[in-house]
Amino acid sequence: MSKPAYYITTPIYYPSAKLHIGHAYCTTIADTIARYKRLTGYDVFFLTGSDEHGQKIQRTAEAQGITPIEYVDKIVDSFKELWRRLNISNDDFIRTSEPRHHEVVQEIFRRIRDKGDIYKGEYTGLYCTPCESYWTEIQLDENGCCPDCHRPVEKVSEEAYFFKMSKYADAVLKHIEDNPEFLEPKSRRNEMINFIKQGLEDLCVSRTSFNWGIPVPDDEKHVIYVWFDALTNYLTPIGYLDDAEKFAKYWPADLHLVGKEIVRFHTIIWGCILMALGIELPKKVYGHGWLVISGDKMSKSKGNVVDPMLLIDEFSADAIRYFLLREIVLGQDGNFNRDALIQRINADLANDLGNLLHRTLNMINKFQKGSLLEPNEDTVSLKTEALDTVKEYRALMDNLQISDAVKLVWKFITRCNKYIDETAPWKLAKDETQKQALINVLYNLAESLRIIAILISPFMPTTSRRIFEQLKIAQNFDTMQFADAEIFGKLENNHVVGKPEQLFPRIEI
Ligand code: ME8
Numbered sequence: 001m002s003k004p005a006y007y008i009t010t011p012i013y014y015p016s017a018k019l020h021i022g023h024a025y026c027t028t029i030a031d032t033i034a035r036y037k038r039l040t041g042y043d044v045f046f047l048t049g050s051d052e053h054g055q056k057i058q059r060t061a062e063a064q065g066i067t068p069i070e071y072v073d074k075i076v077d078s079f080k081e082l083w084r085r086l087n088i089s090n091d092d093f094i095r096t097s098e099p100r101h102h103e104v105v106q107e108i109f110r111r112i113r114d115k116g117d118i119y120k121g122e123y124t125g126l127y128c129t130p131c132e133s134y135w136t137e138i139q140l141d142e143n144g145c146c147p148d149c150h151r152p153v154e155k156v157s158e159e160a161y162f163f164k165m166s167k168y169a170d171a172v173l174k175h176i177e178d179n180p181e182f183l184e185p186k187s188r189r190n191e192m193i194n195f196i197k198q199g200l201e202d203l204c205v206s207r208t209s210f211n212w213g214i215p216v217p218d219d220e221k222h223v224i225y226v227w228f229d230a231l232t233n234y235l236t237p238i239g240y241l242d243d244a245e246k247f248a249k250y251w252p253a254d255l256h257l258v259g260k261e262i263v264r265f266h267t268i269i270w271g272c273i274l275m276a277l278g279i280e281l282p283k284k285v286y287g288h289g290w291l292v293i294s295g296d297k298m299s300k301s302k303g304n305v306v307d308p309m310l311l312i313d314e315f316s317a318d319a320i321r322y323f324l325l326r327e328i329v330l331g332q333d334g335n336f337n338r339d340a341l342i343q344r345i346n347a348d349l350a351n352d353l354g355n356l357l358h359r360t361l362n363m364i365n366k367f368q369k370g371s372l373l374e375p376n377e378d379t380v381s382l383k384t385e386a387l388d389t390v391k392e393y394r395a396l397m398d399n400l401q402i403s404d405a406v407k408l409v410w411k412f413i414t415r416c417n418k419y420i421d422e423t424a425p426w427k428l429a430k431d432e433t434q435k436q437a438l439i440n441v442l443y444n445l446a447e448s449l450r451i452i453a454i455l456i457s458p459f460m461p462t463t464s465r466r467i468f469e470q471l472k473i474a475q476n477f478d479t480m481q482f483a484d485a486e487i488f489g490k491l492e493n494n495h496v497v498g499k500p501e502q503l504f505p506r507i508e509i
């Protein structure tokens with residue numbers, strides 16, 4: 001039987017600057033969900049990419065004396081390097097500058113224009129001539145001038161194409177109201193409903209003031225502007241227009257994971273575009289919160305960005321992933337703080353998890369020459385807790401309660417450490433009559449570690465593999481399934497485990 005499909009996306013990031021830890025947050029969550037879905041038997045397609053067009057990029061490149069594509073190529077390489085270092089398991093990386101994407105966008109534009117939902121009109125906006133940029137009223141500075149150069153703006157009109165959003169507003173509103181799972185969390189849903197109820201204007205979808213973009217078919221002085229180009233990236237890699245079978249398999253997308261400020265584009269504009277094309281809407285758009293520094297959104301202009309590459313160099317990808325997944329509740333804003341990161345590494349990773357593995361393997365080596373011996377059924381006492389944890393974990397992960405799932409696993413790790421203290425294997429080892437009790441305790445601990453390694457594999461893939469290696473079951477790592485965690489007792493009698501190696505060094509503050 002073929003596996004069920006699961007299609008998950010992150011936003012495509014602007015290559016206007018280096019990515020910061022806020023971007024890494026979004027991609028880490030998506031990666032965790034993708035890995036979890038693969039573990040539970042789905043055929044996952046996980047997409048990320050780069051959103052490369054627009055006047056800003058064109059201008060930055062010109063200022064550096066290079067072409068836009070030369071400029072973005074370098075930055076996009078740095079995105080790919082970051083995702084490699086962070087262990088992101090995306091199945092494709094879409095660049096909006098790629099020919100495969102241009103073809104799709106132009107065809108979509110053509111189809112919607114042919115049915116009369118894209119029409120030519122006049123765009124009027126507040127224009128800053130030196131910056132060659134349009135601004136909206138609310139973007140202007142406190143003197144009503146250009147927010148970039150602070151010179152006066154003037155009202156200017158240019159020919160442009162418009163998309164009839166107004167025609168689809170009621171249908172999108174009904175979709176959001178009728179399908180509570182379409183837009184989460186709930187707070188964002190209410191915001192969008194109110195937004196649409198205020199009335200939707202038609203959307204300007206082309207510009208003539210720059211040319212770094214996808215030309216409008218049969219009218220090449222226009223380029224297709226922003227969201228019409230960007231959102232359609234979700235259709236390109238899954239075979240829209242060129243592989244009907246693949247497209248039918250992965251669409252509608254199961255999850256568009258996006259930051260809260262772009263939920264509006266992903267539900268309302270995207271909803272209208274898809275309806276105009278007669279394509280089903282995605283199953284879910286989830287608006288996550290922001291990573292903030294002392295309450296402020298991280299951004300280059302505020303000078304408070306944290307470079308994820310430096311953090312990975314210093315603390316390892318898994319430590320960063322752990323912190324982001326554990327500390328920030330999906331849907332809410334969360335604080336990034338270096339001290340808190342170090343504290344989590346020392347307490348949760350080096351102490352709780354690291355010690356559990358170290359103590360367990362050490363004792364198996366010391367008391368049983370590295371071998372697991374046959375436990376007898378009736379003294380098994382971690383089994384129920386392990387299996388309850390697995391069950392609860394699955395419910396939380398299915399519900400996207402990722403930080404709760406991380407906490408749950410750590411509760412079990414704490415329980416295992418306490419079990420060592422309670423059973424005191426070093427005392428059992430001294431008493432010949434307690435031989436079977438010792439066998440049982442060590443078996444239970446090894447088995448619990450095997451299950452823990454499976455449960456953390458979506459969060460911390462490298463650490464999970466390292467635990468498998470130390471348990472000497474690495475040959476099973478690539479083929480492991482969630483079902484392997486649902487059975488307590490898979491490690492075989494006489495299985496020989498490895499020597500303990502430190503998972504996470506303690507960080508001196
Ligand atoms: O919006 N915390 O690109 P982008 C959490 N190209 N998430 C953050 C963040 C922070 N501090 N800063 C940014 C775009 N993000 C468009 C998307 S999709 C068809 C086009 C998240 O590079 C932000 O919320 O500005 C958004 O989801 C993503 O990074 C990309 O932001």
